[in-house]
Amino acid sequence: MILHLSDHAAVGLSVVVWLFIGLGSGFYFSRVPLGRLDQDNVITRERPFEAHGAFYQRHLRIGNWKDRLPEAGNFFPDGFSKRHLTSRSEEHLNRFAAETRRAELVHWTNLCAGPAFLLWCRPMVGGLMVVFGVVTHLPFIAIQRFNRQRLQRVLARSASPRRRAHL
Numbered sequence: 815m816i817l818h819l820s821d822h823a824a825v826g827l828s829v830v831v832w833l834f835i836g837l838g839s840g841f842y843f844s845r846v847p848l849g850r851l852d853q854d855n856v857i858t859r860e861r862p863f864e865a866h867g868a869f870y871q872r873h874l875r876i877g878n879w880k881d882r883l884p885e886a887g888n889f890f891p892d893g894f895s896k897r898h899l900t901s902r903s904e905e906h907l908n909r910f911a912a913e914t915r916r917a918e919l920v921h922w923t924n925l926c927a928g929p930a931f932l933l934w935c936r937p938m939v940g941g942l943m944v945v946f947g948v949v950t951h952l953p954f955i956a957i958q959r960f961n962r963q964r965l966q967r968v969l970a971r972s973a974s975p976r977r978r979a980h981l
Contacts, residue, residue, distance in 0.1 A: 819934050821935075821939055824935040824936070824939050825935075831931070832943075832947075835927045840920050843920045844891075851913070851916050852908065857919065857922060858918055858959075860966075864959065864963060867959075867963035867964050870956055876957065880953075880961075887913060894910075896910065896917065896958075907969050908969065910961075910965055911962050911966060914958040914965070915962065921954045921955045922955060924947065928944035928947035
């Protein structure tokens, strides 16, 4: 602990910092060009245990709760709401998948910031801030991954025979 604050002051500072991190990462990733999000990377790529999204449905029953959480994809100018699928065109589905990568990166960034709270919080309060970060961001990460894997299945099925040969 670098700063020695009372628990009340540490929690107050933490609330402000969580807001700053959330808005800052959202703003930063909203400026990432869409072309840099058109393919999965080491963070967003599907893992074998996910089984094309079946893990989220079978073990987390994600379909029962995912639509109850807030969606802020259009918070920043030129944003993209992922609340509803508005078109089944290949272009729209690819954009939607890219936007799930953007949102996933925002939530991973926020979650990974949790240990920074140990700089001004006592270990117990800092630990609670880390837990808060995990509990508030993992569901959103799961939703983005689940939705993207569903989109990728639709895109693969609708791909032209020539494109299927490259999948």
